[in-house]
Amino acid sequence: MSWIGGKKALRELIVTLFPLYYERYIEVFGGGGWILFHKFPGNDFEVYNDFNGLLVNLYRCVREKPEELMDALRYVLNSRADFELVRNALARDSPASDVQRAAWFYQLIRYSYASGLTSYGSQPHDMRSNFPLIEQAHRRLAKVVVENKDFERLIGQYDRPVSFFYCDPPYFETESYYKNVGEDGFTEKDHIRLRDALMRAQGKFLLSYNDCGFIRDLYDAPGIQIDSYTRINNIKQRYDNGAQFPEILIANYDMQERMRDGPMQLNLFGEGGFLE
Structure with missing residues (x-):
């Protein structure tokens, strides 16, 4: 499902950077669910969350x-x-x-x-x-817990040493786009509050953001890995074909561990993902 900030273009990369081991998967800003639907369901406990009540109601139905x-x-x-x-x-x-x-x-x-x-x-x-x-x-959502909670409360509720949080919050200084989809404003204080909640967590986290100095400074801490990537900028394609959008992925673990140490694992529908 098309959605503001959806991760269709980066879903394959993001899933390959998941930690090698976890028992709880919590998608904190679920949005269109591109990562949840693309990842292999496995036997882990899964949570989809979004603060947008209309979106959560749709997925529950x-x-x-x-x-x-x-x-x-x-x-x-x-x-x-x-x-x-x-x-x-x-x-x-x-x-x-x-x-x-x-x-x-x-x-x-x-x-x-x-x-x-x-x-x-x-x-x-x-x-x-x-x-x-x-x-x-x-069928894919049959065993998924669907929540409608503030991210800080959700992280605190599901945090365990075996938890893995994937977070795709509104990007810094693009938060106004999300007001059109029924969400309240996401402020600079919320970005800081998210950082503090993740830094307190016992579990692992992977975080998607736009590449900017504010976010890099926010997560400039020991044990935090920041990797840079680019994707096609869909908004600019009409007047600047091929324009790229710089993004970063932030984690409190080695993002290369699965590709380096883990066995290759095919999902049920081949390389295209679980749900297309």
Whole structure:
């Protein structure tokens, strides 16, 4: 599912940098779930969390009520007026079942321009084409705990020496983009609060960020590894084809240990990931 800040482009790399051993996988800022759906499910205890209640409700309905959700998605948004009607219903918190709210929200994601939820994309889309993906996601989420908590509380609740936290927070100085997807503002204090929560953790963590001096200084500490990467900048492609976006991955363990010491492990669907 397309989502602001989604990790589709980096999912293969990120999974190869997971620690060699852990028993608990906690995705702190779940978003579109690209990493969770790409990783091999294994036997570890898994948690998906996001502070966006609409997003969490959607995933809970996918997990628990997929047939009802697909029935609710048969209504097609044929015009900008339909799109605005659904958008306003969610904005006003109109009375509706959890399934209906999930369907509205998923429709806004699919029909909006660049999945930003704010403007009608004007592209025809048959929601029935997504039903196989919903069914696959339903099976994948069957044993996943789906949470809707503040990151600090979540980390404190699930922290153990065998825990592994993957964090993909709103990037520094791009936080305003997330206000369009139903999330409260993520402030500089929140970036610091996240750093403090991770530094207190007994478990391991891997953190995605944009490459900037503030974040590098924030995690400049003994035992912390910072690696640089680049990916295609999707926002600039229309006027600067091939533009790159610099990113960093931050961890409190050796990110190369799996590639260096671990056996190669194929997932159920080959190199393309568990869920496409």
